[in-house]
Amino acid sequence: MEDSIELIIQDYGGVFPTSRPHPIVSACTGAVLTGLYGLWSVFTMPGFRKIPRHLKVPYLPSSKDQAQNVMKLLQGRRGRLADLGAGDGRLVFAASSAGFQCTGFEINSILVAYARSKAYWRRIPSSQVTFVKKDFWKADLSSYNNVTAFLVPGEVLGEKLLKELPQDALVISCRFPFPNWPQKSAAGSGLDQTFAYEINSVRSHLRKTEMK
Ligand SMILES: C[S@@+](CC[C@H](N)C(=O)[O-])C[C@H]1O[C@@H](n2cnc3c(N)ncnc32)[C@H](O)[C@@H]1O
Structure with missing residues:
Protein backbone atom coordinates (compact mmCIF):
# COMPACT_ATOMS: atom_id res chain seq x y z
CA MET A 1 0.00 0.00 0.00
CA MET A 45 -15.58 55.84 -1.58
CA PRO A 46 -13.67 59.03 -0.73
CA GLY A 47 -15.17 61.04 2.12
CA PHE A 48 -16.70 57.96 3.69
CA ARG A 49 -14.49 57.81 6.76
CA LYS A 50 -16.97 59.56 9.05
CA ILE A 51 -19.99 57.53 7.91
CA PRO A 52 -20.85 54.46 10.00
CA ARG A 53 -19.94 51.23 8.23
CA HIS A 54 -23.54 49.97 7.90
CA LEU A 55 -24.59 53.18 6.10
CA LYS A 56 -21.79 53.18 3.51
CA VAL A 57 -22.87 52.70 -0.10
CA PRO A 58 -20.21 52.68 -2.84
CA TYR A 59 -20.67 54.07 -6.34
CA LEU A 60 -22.69 51.96 -8.75
CA PRO A 61 -24.36 53.86 -11.59
CA SER A 62 -28.02 53.32 -12.48
CA SER A 63 -28.52 51.38 -15.68
CA LYS A 64 -30.42 52.98 -18.56
CA ASP A 65 -33.49 50.83 -17.78
CA GLN A 66 -33.35 51.76 -14.11
CA ALA A 67 -33.19 55.47 -14.95
CA GLN A 68 -36.16 55.04 -17.31
CA ASN A 69 -38.10 53.27 -14.55
CA VAL A 70 -37.41 56.18 -12.21
CA MET A 71 -38.71 58.59 -14.84
CA LYS A 72 -41.88 56.49 -15.30
CA LEU A 73 -42.62 56.75 -11.58
CA LEU A 74 -42.02 60.50 -11.66
CA GLN A 75 -44.61 61.03 -14.40
CA GLY A 76 -47.17 63.67 -13.43
CA ARG A 77 -44.91 65.06 -10.71
CA ARG A 78 -43.19 68.45 -10.60
CA GLY A 79 -41.18 70.64 -8.27
CA ARG A 80 -37.92 70.05 -6.44
CA LEU A 81 -36.05 66.76 -6.51
CA ALA A 82 -33.13 65.53 -4.42
CA ASP A 83 -31.04 62.55 -5.49
CA LEU A 84 -29.38 61.08 -2.40
CA GLY A 85 -25.96 59.93 -3.55
CA ALA A 86 -26.05 61.38 -7.06
CA GLY A 87 -22.99 59.58 -8.46
CA ASP A 88 -22.18 60.97 -11.92
CA GLY A 89 -25.54 62.77 -11.95
CA ARG A 90 -27.39 60.59 -14.42
CA LEU A 91 -30.70 60.53 -12.47
CA VAL A 92 -30.39 64.25 -11.80
CA PHE A 93 -29.92 65.03 -15.51
CA ALA A 94 -32.81 62.76 -16.49
CA ALA A 95 -35.13 64.42 -13.95
CA SER A 96 -33.97 67.90 -14.88
CA SER A 97 -34.79 67.28 -18.54
CA ALA A 98 -38.33 66.43 -17.39
CA GLY A 99 -38.61 69.84 -15.73
CA PHE A 100 -37.61 69.17 -12.10
CA GLN A 101 -35.34 71.54 -10.16
CA CYS A 102 -32.74 69.07 -9.01
CA THR A 103 -30.09 68.81 -6.32
CA GLY A 104 -27.66 65.92 -6.34
CA PHE A 105 -26.07 65.24 -2.94
CA GLU A 106 -22.82 63.35 -3.38
CA ILE A 107 -19.97 62.69 -0.98
CA ASN A 108 -17.41 61.60 -3.57
CA SER A 109 -15.59 64.75 -4.71
CA ILE A 110 -14.40 63.17 -7.97
CA LEU A 111 -17.97 62.31 -8.96
CA VAL A 112 -19.19 65.77 -7.92
CA ALA A 113 -16.54 67.41 -10.12
CA TYR A 114 -17.46 65.12 -13.01
CA ALA A 115 -21.21 65.76 -12.66
CA ARG A 116 -20.65 69.53 -12.39
CA SER A 117 -18.50 69.50 -15.52
CA LYS A 118 -21.25 67.63 -17.39
CA ALA A 119 -23.77 70.28 -16.29
CA TYR A 120 -21.37 73.00 -17.42
CA TRP A 121 -20.78 71.50 -20.89
CA ARG A 122 -24.51 70.90 -21.34
CA ARG A 123 -25.11 74.55 -20.36
CA ILE A 124 -27.66 73.59 -17.71
CA PRO A 125 -28.22 76.54 -15.36
CA SER A 126 -27.74 76.07 -11.61
CA SER A 127 -31.42 76.97 -11.13
CA GLN A 128 -32.18 73.56 -12.70
CA VAL A 129 -29.30 71.39 -11.54
CA THR A 130 -26.98 71.70 -8.54
CA PHE A 131 -24.47 69.18 -7.28
CA VAL A 132 -23.61 69.55 -3.61
CA LYS A 133 -20.60 67.81 -2.15
CA LYS A 134 -22.23 66.82 1.10
CA ASP A 135 -23.13 63.85 3.24
CA PHE A 136 -26.89 63.66 2.62
CA TRP A 137 -27.41 62.41 6.19
CA LYS A 138 -26.50 65.95 7.25
CA ALA A 139 -28.68 67.68 4.64
CA ASP A 140 -32.08 69.17 5.41
CA LEU A 141 -34.48 67.58 2.92
CA SER A 142 -37.61 69.46 4.02
CA SER A 143 -37.84 71.55 0.84
CA TYR A 144 -37.88 68.58 -1.56
CA ASN A 145 -41.16 67.07 -2.70
CA ASN A 146 -39.40 64.37 -4.76
CA VAL A 147 -36.53 62.19 -3.58
CA THR A 148 -34.67 59.52 -5.50
CA ALA A 149 -32.19 57.11 -3.96
CA PHE A 150 -30.16 54.21 -5.27
CA LEU A 151 -28.99 53.11 -1.83
CA VAL A 152 -29.83 50.33 0.56
CA PRO A 153 -32.84 51.85 2.30
CA GLY A 154 -32.99 50.71 5.89
CA GLU A 155 -34.95 51.96 8.85
CA VAL A 156 -32.52 54.82 9.48
CA LEU A 157 -33.06 56.35 6.04
CA GLY A 158 -36.81 55.80 6.37
CA GLU A 159 -36.83 57.67 9.69
CA LYS A 160 -34.93 60.63 8.23
CA LEU A 161 -37.30 60.91 5.27
CA LEU A 162 -40.40 60.56 7.44
CA LYS A 163 -39.10 63.24 9.78
CA GLU A 164 -38.12 65.80 7.14
CA LEU A 165 -40.14 65.43 3.94
CA PRO A 166 -43.36 67.38 3.28
CA GLN A 167 -46.69 65.52 3.20
CA ASP A 168 -46.93 65.60 -0.61
CA ALA A 169 -43.46 64.10 -1.14
CA LEU A 170 -42.79 61.09 -3.33
CA VAL A 171 -39.80 58.85 -2.61
CA ILE A 172 -38.37 56.61 -5.31
CA SER A 173 -36.01 53.84 -4.35
CA CYS A 174 -33.97 52.02 -6.98
CA ARG A 175 -33.57 48.26 -6.75
CA PHE A 176 -34.18 47.98 -2.99
CA PRO A 177 -37.68 48.49 -1.52
CA PHE A 178 -38.14 50.17 1.86
CA PRO A 179 -38.94 47.56 4.49
CA ASN A 180 -42.47 47.99 5.96
CA TRP A 181 -43.46 50.88 3.68
CA PRO A 182 -46.58 50.46 1.51
CA GLN A 183 -45.68 50.95 -2.16
CA LYS A 184 -47.64 53.34 -4.32
CA SER A 185 -46.31 51.69 -7.47
CA ALA A 186 -43.29 49.97 -8.99
CA ALA A 187 -41.70 49.95 -12.43
CA GLY A 188 -39.51 47.42 -14.21
CA SER A 189 -38.28 44.12 -12.90
CA GLY A 190 -35.21 42.40 -11.51
CA LEU A 191 -32.20 44.55 -10.70
CA ASP A 192 -33.67 47.56 -12.54
CA GLN A 193 -36.91 47.62 -10.57
CA THR A 194 -37.80 50.89 -8.87
CA PHE A 195 -40.35 51.55 -6.13
CA ALA A 196 -42.43 54.67 -5.39
CA TYR A 197 -43.78 55.72 -1.99
CA GLU A 198 -46.09 58.60 -1.07
CA ILE A 199 -44.94 59.99 2.24
CA ASN A 200 -48.46 60.84 3.46
CA SER A 201 -49.62 57.22 2.83
CA VAL A 202 -46.52 55.82 4.52
CA ARG A 203 -47.08 58.04 7.56
CA SER A 204 -50.73 57.07 7.95
CA HIS A 205 -49.93 53.37 7.38
CA LEU A 206 -47.24 53.43 10.06
CA ARG A 207 -49.54 55.31 12.46
CA LYS A 208 -52.22 52.63 12.01
CA THR A 209 -49.78 49.75 12.53
CA GLU A 210 -48.41 51.44 15.67
CA MET A 211 -51.94 51.70 17.13
CA LYS A 212 -52.61 47.96 16.69
C1 LIG B 1 -25.29 53.25 -5.89
S1 LIG B 1 -24.59 54.85 -6.24
C2 LIG B 1 -25.94 55.63 -7.10
C3 LIG B 1 -25.47 56.77 -7.99
C4 LIG B 1 -26.58 57.48 -8.77
N1 LIG B 1 -27.66 57.94 -7.91
C5 LIG B 1 -27.15 56.60 -9.84
O1 LIG B 1 -28.29 56.14 -9.65
O2 LIG B 1 -26.46 56.36 -10.84
C6 LIG B 1 -24.66 55.57 -4.61
C7 LIG B 1 -23.93 56.87 -4.52
O3 LIG B 1 -24.20 57.43 -3.25
C8 LIG B 1 -23.05 58.09 -2.79
N2 LIG B 1 -23.19 58.18 -1.34
C9 LIG B 1 -23.22 57.16 -0.46
N3 LIG B 1 -23.40 57.62 0.80
C10 LIG B 1 -23.50 58.96 0.70
C11 LIG B 1 -23.71 59.99 1.66
N4 LIG B 1 -23.86 59.72 2.95
N5 LIG B 1 -23.80 61.27 1.21
C12 LIG B 1 -23.67 61.55 -0.11
N6 LIG B 1 -23.46 60.61 -1.06
C13 LIG B 1 -23.38 59.33 -0.66
C14 LIG B 1 -21.90 57.20 -3.27
O4 LIG B 1 -20.69 57.93 -3.36
C15 LIG B 1 -22.42 56.77 -4.65
O5 LIG B 1 -21.98 57.65 -5.65
Whole structure:
Protein backbone atom coordinates (compact mmCIF):
# COMPACT_ATOMS: atom_id res chain seq x y z
CA MET A 1 0.00 0.00 0.00
CA GLU A 2 2.72 2.46 1.02
CA ASP A 3 4.63 1.50 -2.16
CA SER A 4 1.64 2.34 -4.32
CA ILE A 5 1.21 5.73 -2.63
CA GLU A 6 4.86 6.51 -3.29
CA LEU A 7 4.37 5.46 -6.92
CA ILE A 8 1.38 7.82 -7.27
CA ILE A 9 3.38 10.68 -5.75
CA GLN A 10 6.23 10.00 -8.16
CA ASP A 11 3.83 9.87 -11.15
CA TYR A 12 2.08 13.12 -10.25
CA GLY A 13 5.19 14.87 -9.03
CA GLY A 14 5.04 17.23 -12.01
CA VAL A 15 1.35 18.07 -11.47
CA PHE A 16 1.13 18.72 -7.72
CA PRO A 17 3.03 21.82 -6.64
CA THR A 18 6.05 20.60 -4.76
CA SER A 19 7.09 23.92 -3.28
CA ARG A 20 5.35 27.01 -1.86
CA PRO A 21 5.46 30.24 -3.93
CA HIS A 22 8.51 32.34 -3.32
CA PRO A 23 7.90 34.79 -0.41
CA ILE A 24 8.86 37.76 -2.61
CA VAL A 25 6.26 36.71 -5.23
CA SER A 26 3.61 36.41 -2.49
CA ALA A 27 4.56 39.79 -1.04
CA CYS A 28 4.45 41.47 -4.49
CA THR A 29 1.05 39.91 -5.30
CA GLY A 30 -0.31 41.10 -1.95
CA ALA A 31 1.06 44.60 -2.51
CA VAL A 32 -0.44 44.83 -6.02
CA LEU A 33 -3.86 43.64 -4.80
CA THR A 34 -3.79 46.08 -1.87
CA GLY A 35 -2.82 48.90 -4.23
CA LEU A 36 -5.66 48.05 -6.63
CA TYR A 37 -8.15 47.96 -3.72
CA GLY A 38 -6.78 51.31 -2.52
CA LEU A 39 -7.24 52.86 -5.98
CA TRP A 40 -10.74 51.43 -6.27
CA SER A 41 -11.76 52.76 -2.86
CA VAL A 42 -10.23 56.21 -3.53
CA PHE A 43 -12.44 56.51 -6.59
CA THR A 44 -15.61 54.91 -5.26
CA MET A 45 -15.58 55.84 -1.58
CA PRO A 46 -13.67 59.03 -0.73
CA GLY A 47 -15.17 61.04 2.12
CA PHE A 48 -16.70 57.96 3.69
CA ARG A 49 -14.49 57.81 6.76
CA LYS A 50 -16.97 59.56 9.05
CA ILE A 51 -19.99 57.53 7.91
CA PRO A 52 -20.85 54.46 10.00
CA ARG A 53 -19.94 51.23 8.23
CA HIS A 54 -23.54 49.97 7.90
CA LEU A 55 -24.59 53.18 6.10
CA LYS A 56 -21.79 53.18 3.51
CA VAL A 57 -22.87 52.70 -0.10
CA PRO A 58 -20.21 52.68 -2.84
CA TYR A 59 -20.67 54.07 -6.34
CA LEU A 60 -22.69 51.96 -8.75
CA PRO A 61 -24.36 53.86 -11.59
CA SER A 62 -28.02 53.32 -12.48
CA SER A 63 -28.52 51.38 -15.68
CA LYS A 64 -30.42 52.98 -18.56
CA ASP A 65 -33.49 50.83 -17.78
CA GLN A 66 -33.35 51.76 -14.11
CA ALA A 67 -33.19 55.47 -14.95
CA GLN A 68 -36.16 55.04 -17.31
CA ASN A 69 -38.10 53.27 -14.55
CA VAL A 70 -37.41 56.18 -12.21
CA MET A 71 -38.71 58.59 -14.84
CA LYS A 72 -41.88 56.49 -15.30
CA LEU A 73 -42.62 56.75 -11.58
CA LEU A 74 -42.02 60.50 -11.66
CA GLN A 75 -44.61 61.03 -14.40
CA GLY A 76 -47.17 63.67 -13.43
CA ARG A 77 -44.91 65.06 -10.71
CA ARG A 78 -43.19 68.45 -10.60
CA GLY A 79 -41.18 70.64 -8.27
CA ARG A 80 -37.92 70.05 -6.44
CA LEU A 81 -36.05 66.76 -6.51
CA ALA A 82 -33.13 65.53 -4.42
CA ASP A 83 -31.04 62.55 -5.49
CA LEU A 84 -29.38 61.08 -2.40
CA GLY A 85 -25.96 59.93 -3.55
CA ALA A 86 -26.05 61.38 -7.06
CA GLY A 87 -22.99 59.58 -8.46
CA ASP A 88 -22.18 60.97 -11.92
CA GLY A 89 -25.54 62.77 -11.95
CA ARG A 90 -27.39 60.59 -14.42
CA LEU A 91 -30.70 60.53 -12.47
CA VAL A 92 -30.39 64.25 -11.80
CA PHE A 93 -29.92 65.03 -15.51
CA ALA A 94 -32.81 62.76 -16.49
CA ALA A 95 -35.13 64.42 -13.95
CA SER A 96 -33.97 67.90 -14.88
CA SER A 97 -34.79 67.28 -18.54
CA ALA A 98 -38.33 66.43 -17.39
CA GLY A 99 -38.61 69.84 -15.73
CA PHE A 100 -37.61 69.17 -12.10
CA GLN A 101 -35.34 71.54 -10.16
CA CYS A 102 -32.74 69.07 -9.01
CA THR A 103 -30.09 68.81 -6.32
CA GLY A 104 -27.66 65.92 -6.34
CA PHE A 105 -26.07 65.24 -2.94
CA GLU A 106 -22.82 63.35 -3.38
CA ILE A 107 -19.97 62.69 -0.98
CA ASN A 108 -17.41 61.60 -3.57
CA SER A 109 -15.59 64.75 -4.71
CA ILE A 110 -14.40 63.17 -7.97
CA LEU A 111 -17.97 62.31 -8.96
CA VAL A 112 -19.19 65.77 -7.92
CA ALA A 113 -16.54 67.41 -10.12
CA TYR A 114 -17.46 65.12 -13.01
CA ALA A 115 -21.21 65.76 -12.66
CA ARG A 116 -20.65 69.53 -12.39
CA SER A 117 -18.50 69.50 -15.52
CA LYS A 118 -21.25 67.63 -17.39
CA ALA A 119 -23.77 70.28 -16.29
CA TYR A 120 -21.37 73.00 -17.42
CA TRP A 121 -20.78 71.50 -20.89
CA ARG A 122 -24.51 70.90 -21.34
CA ARG A 123 -25.11 74.55 -20.36
CA ILE A 124 -27.66 73.59 -17.71
CA PRO A 125 -28.22 76.54 -15.36
CA SER A 126 -27.74 76.07 -11.61
CA SER A 127 -31.42 76.97 -11.13
CA GLN A 128 -32.18 73.56 -12.70
CA VAL A 129 -29.30 71.39 -11.54
CA THR A 130 -26.98 71.70 -8.54
CA PHE A 131 -24.47 69.18 -7.28
CA VAL A 132 -23.61 69.55 -3.61
CA LYS A 133 -20.60 67.81 -2.15
CA LYS A 134 -22.23 66.82 1.10
CA ASP A 135 -23.13 63.85 3.24
CA PHE A 136 -26.89 63.66 2.62
CA TRP A 137 -27.41 62.41 6.19
CA LYS A 138 -26.50 65.95 7.25
CA ALA A 139 -28.68 67.68 4.64
CA ASP A 140 -32.08 69.17 5.41
CA LEU A 141 -34.48 67.58 2.92
CA SER A 142 -37.61 69.46 4.02
CA SER A 143 -37.84 71.55 0.84
CA TYR A 144 -37.88 68.58 -1.56
CA ASN A 145 -41.16 67.07 -2.70
CA ASN A 146 -39.40 64.37 -4.76
CA VAL A 147 -36.53 62.19 -3.58
CA THR A 148 -34.67 59.52 -5.50
CA ALA A 149 -32.19 57.11 -3.96
CA PHE A 150 -30.16 54.21 -5.27
CA LEU A 151 -28.99 53.11 -1.83
CA VAL A 152 -29.83 50.33 0.56
CA PRO A 153 -32.84 51.85 2.30
CA GLY A 154 -32.99 50.71 5.89
CA GLU A 155 -34.95 51.96 8.85
CA VAL A 156 -32.52 54.82 9.48
CA LEU A 157 -33.06 56.35 6.04
CA GLY A 158 -36.81 55.80 6.37
CA GLU A 159 -36.83 57.67 9.69
CA LYS A 160 -34.93 60.63 8.23
CA LEU A 161 -37.30 60.91 5.27
CA LEU A 162 -40.40 60.56 7.44
CA LYS A 163 -39.10 63.24 9.78
CA GLU A 164 -38.12 65.80 7.14
CA LEU A 165 -40.14 65.43 3.94
CA PRO A 166 -43.36 67.38 3.28
CA GLN A 167 -46.69 65.52 3.20
CA ASP A 168 -46.93 65.60 -0.61
CA ALA A 169 -43.46 64.10 -1.14
CA LEU A 170 -42.79 61.09 -3.33
CA VAL A 171 -39.80 58.85 -2.61
CA ILE A 172 -38.37 56.61 -5.31
CA SER A 173 -36.01 53.84 -4.35
CA CYS A 174 -33.97 52.02 -6.98
CA ARG A 175 -33.57 48.26 -6.75
CA PHE A 176 -34.18 47.98 -2.99
CA PRO A 177 -37.68 48.49 -1.52
CA PHE A 178 -38.14 50.17 1.86
CA PRO A 179 -38.94 47.56 4.49
CA ASN A 180 -42.47 47.99 5.96
CA TRP A 181 -43.46 50.88 3.68
CA PRO A 182 -46.58 50.46 1.51
CA GLN A 183 -45.68 50.95 -2.16
CA LYS A 184 -47.64 53.34 -4.32
CA SER A 185 -46.31 51.69 -7.47
CA ALA A 186 -43.29 49.97 -8.99
CA ALA A 187 -41.70 49.95 -12.43
CA GLY A 188 -39.51 47.42 -14.21
CA SER A 189 -38.28 44.12 -12.90
CA GLY A 190 -35.21 42.40 -11.51
CA LEU A 191 -32.20 44.55 -10.70
CA ASP A 192 -33.67 47.56 -12.54
CA GLN A 193 -36.91 47.62 -10.57
CA THR A 194 -37.80 50.89 -8.87
CA PHE A 195 -40.35 51.55 -6.13
CA ALA A 196 -42.43 54.67 -5.39
CA TYR A 197 -43.78 55.72 -1.99
CA GLU A 198 -46.09 58.60 -1.07
CA ILE A 199 -44.94 59.99 2.24
CA ASN A 200 -48.46 60.84 3.46
CA SER A 201 -49.62 57.22 2.83
CA VAL A 202 -46.52 55.82 4.52
CA ARG A 203 -47.08 58.04 7.56
CA SER A 204 -50.73 57.07 7.95
CA HIS A 205 -49.93 53.37 7.38
CA LEU A 206 -47.24 53.43 10.06
CA ARG A 207 -49.54 55.31 12.46
CA LYS A 208 -52.22 52.63 12.01
CA THR A 209 -49.78 49.75 12.53
CA GLU A 210 -48.41 51.44 15.67
CA MET A 211 -51.94 51.70 17.13
CA LYS A 212 -52.61 47.96 16.69
C1 LIG B 1 -25.29 53.25 -5.89
S1 LIG B 1 -24.59 54.85 -6.24
C2 LIG B 1 -25.94 55.63 -7.10
C3 LIG B 1 -25.47 56.77 -7.99
C4 LIG B 1 -26.58 57.48 -8.77
N1 LIG B 1 -27.66 57.94 -7.91
C5 LIG B 1 -27.15 56.60 -9.84
O1 LIG B 1 -28.29 56.14 -9.65
O2 LIG B 1 -26.46 56.36 -10.84
C6 LIG B 1 -24.66 55.57 -4.61
C7 LIG B 1 -23.93 56.87 -4.52
O3 LIG B 1 -24.20 57.43 -3.25
C8 LIG B 1 -23.05 58.09 -2.79
N2 LIG B 1 -23.19 58.18 -1.34
C9 LIG B 1 -23.22 57.16 -0.46
N3 LIG B 1 -23.40 57.62 0.80
C10 LIG B 1 -23.50 58.96 0.70
C11 LIG B 1 -23.71 59.99 1.66
N4 LIG B 1 -23.86 59.72 2.95
N5 LIG B 1 -23.80 61.27 1.21
C12 LIG B 1 -23.67 61.55 -0.11
N6 LIG B 1 -23.46 60.61 -1.06
C13 LIG B 1 -23.38 59.33 -0.66
C14 LIG B 1 -21.90 57.20 -3.27
O4 LIG B 1 -20.69 57.93 -3.36
C15 LIG B 1 -22.42 56.77 -4.65
O5 LIG B 1 -21.98 57.65 -5.65
